[in-house]
Amino acid sequence: MARLEGKIALVTGAASGLGKRMAERFAGEGARVLLTDLNGEGAVAAAAAIGPNAAGFAHDVTSEAQWIAAIAEAKRLFGGLHILVNNAGIGTPGSVEDTSLESWRLVHAIDLDGVFLGCKHAIPLIRETTRAEGSRGSILNISSIAGVIASGRMAAYNSAKAGVRHLTKSVALHCASKKDAITCNSIHPTFMDTPILDNFQSAGVTKEDVKAKLGRQVPLGVIGEPDDVAWGAVYLCSDEARFVTGAELFIDGGISAM
Structure with a gap:
């Protein structure tokens, strides 16, 4: 059996890069996937390339109303939700002195507020789906090694990704306290060969x-290659990782060991 057989997933920032590759791997492992992205046309095209078990949806992760719409679309199309991957993000370089307040707020709105909104609005549907089936669900937040190791030139990005790291742990403990069969973990990649280069x-x-x-x-x-993150995501969102929650997976070629 495929590792994600029967699962329904929503992956943000999935028109390209890591999000697209995770969506492809999820579908290849048996999941039905809703790919969302600010670039709605790109999300639709990426979903079409995957096949009938995928769909695309235009989605600004900074908008609470659009989060509610995206979650509703997953339920409408596929009947529920088991997996949320909060992948959408941006990185704007700048020291604490060089970074404008506008840039600071934009990075946090996308990289951190978007993760908060995704967790907040996905949990009820994941809970509903998993309790009805007696199955389990997963939330996976894509942070960064920059959320663990700081740089003097990435003040906003460091701050936002460190926030994702700790928010993940809070969400994991919340779900555990509610007796939900929902885990929440984070992945911390280093440089990856994606279009952002x-x-x-x-x-x-x-x-x-x-x-x-x-x-x-x-x-x-x-x-790294996108598959390095995608296979880690498959594991953390599969039933193989049922006892893993509030954890961090460093996919960084050894940087965190230095």
Whole structure:
């Protein structure tokens, strides 16, 4: 049997990058998946490429009303929800002095408030679905190694991702106290080979140059691939991880061991 057979998942930020790859792996392991993204057309296209067990939906994770709509869409299309992956996020560089209040608030609105809203509004439907079936559910929050190890040049991102790390633990304990069969965990990736690397390119600097430079900061000597995170997500959202909650999975090539 596929590892996520019978599960219904919602993955945010799924039009590209890590979100898209997690959605693909989830569907490949038997789940039905709602891919959401601010880029609604991209989410629909990514879902169409996966096949009939996937659908796309336009979704601004900073909007509470849109979160309510996205959760309702999962129920309408698939009948419930077992898995939420809070993946949507942005990273704006800047020290505490260089970062504007507008940029600070935007990063926190997407990277932290969006996770809060997702957990808040998904839990009731996951609870309803799992209790009716006698099954279990999972919330997976994509934080970052930057939520554990700080940089003087990433004040807003460090703060928001550290917030996701601790919010995850609070949600895990809340669900446990309610006797819900819902786990909540976080993944902390380092640099990954996704379209976001395009932002690091400049005249005369290729993507391969960027990957090599970033790889030199990783003990294993290379940056990660989307599948490195996707397979970790499959595990944490499967019944194999039924006794894992409030935990952190570092997918960082050894950076956290330094």
